[in-house]
Amino acid sequence: MPDNPDARLLTVARRRQTDVARRRYTRTAGEVHIQLMAEELEDAATNPEAIPDRRLALMFACAHPAIEAGMRAPMILQTILGLTAMDIAAAFLIPPATMGQRLVRTKTRIKDAGIPFAIPEREDLPGRLDAVLEAIYAAYAKGWTEIGDTAADRLADEAIWLGRLVVSLLPEEPEAKGMLALMLYAEARRPARRDTKGLYVPLEQQDIALWDEPQVMAAEALLRAANRGSPTGRYQIEAAIQSAHIARRVTGRANWPTIIALYDVLLQLTDSPVVILNRAAALAERDGPEAALTSLDTIAADKRMADYQPYWAARSHFAARAGHKDEAHKALTTAIGLSTDEAVRQYLSGQRAALNDG
């Protein structure tokens, strides 16, 4: 990390910000606010002492309770990290045009309602922090999925940097530590996610020697520190799931019963189809592929799953293992069609070819 990460990150954010502003601010009056936020960032740049606070203050303005809950994280992604409406729409499973309109409306609202750029009072912090963490994690997830793209790698770096910033400014918040741990677990495995030919390698087949040990240790330490605080939230649980996964480093096998138990706790907190999907993968390991398929049937009717690539990839994987060749073939074809990453597409095509041969 450079000596002055604040300034570096700010430059990146400002550059993106200016691009966004240049592209769009002439379109509607609401876009004036982008300009205003760009000026805020500019001010912060000339006053290095205030930089971390200033960026955090901007994030908290976006996470204000007077903003519709579903728009808080998207606003942070656009104004702080400069993501496009299309990228944000994909991350939140919402049509891009709808997301674009909502972002414009929200910006207008921040300005018109007089929402302040300030770190909230202690008592208001927990509720507001959720949206800030959600946005940072969504940015990381975006940078994580698009592995070959250097701009995406940089986005992952920025997300981790923001995570560290939140942890350093709010050291008493266990969920901030939990989220940073979660990102570091994922980051530690980055070198193992592609083989020497650039092909996708699923988690359970990754070469443990390629996992970044210092990052793993940092994640484990953060998770322990987070667990000393209370209450336990989704990021600590997700980080604990990662910790149970990488227990393979020591025991040779991921701790599936613990992983399933942690997903059960997570389901009580979030009720998300993505959690059911991830839990099904652990179920397949503990109880076999039929149990996983039965679990996936409970979310099959969810409209958001229709074009969610990981759902179809998982479905095909379990069906193939259960010997349902036709279903596996159909699901694989859908998954290939929905993939945006070339390495993943090739991996899945390989799976489909193996299915036809076997």
Add this chain to the structure above:
Amino acid sequence: MRYMLLIHQNEAELAKAAPEAWQAPAADYAAFTEALVKAGGSPGERLQPTSAATSVRIRDGKTDVLDGPYSDTKEQFAGYFTIDVPDLDQAIAWAARCPSAKFGVIEVRPIRVQTGAKA
């Protein structure tokens, strides 16, 4: 920024309350109004209940007069006050101090700045 805080409360529920139940809120309101004025706010006005309201509109050049409020809602618009504060958080703090917030709802609305007179 200037904000108008619009007080909405359930008239029917409040009408059912015994007169002595009003003593505490009345004292609270007096204290609130004093603090508000000290902070440069305006205590605004309290309205008669919607049973005294009349709604007027002109359609096709014809004046249409109806008894009752503009819209039938569970809570009714009952009064307002204004405050000049730097941001929404402080306006929200004033809304929370208003005694009606305990039994009704306070809507916080920024007052539109006249064009040419930017705040």
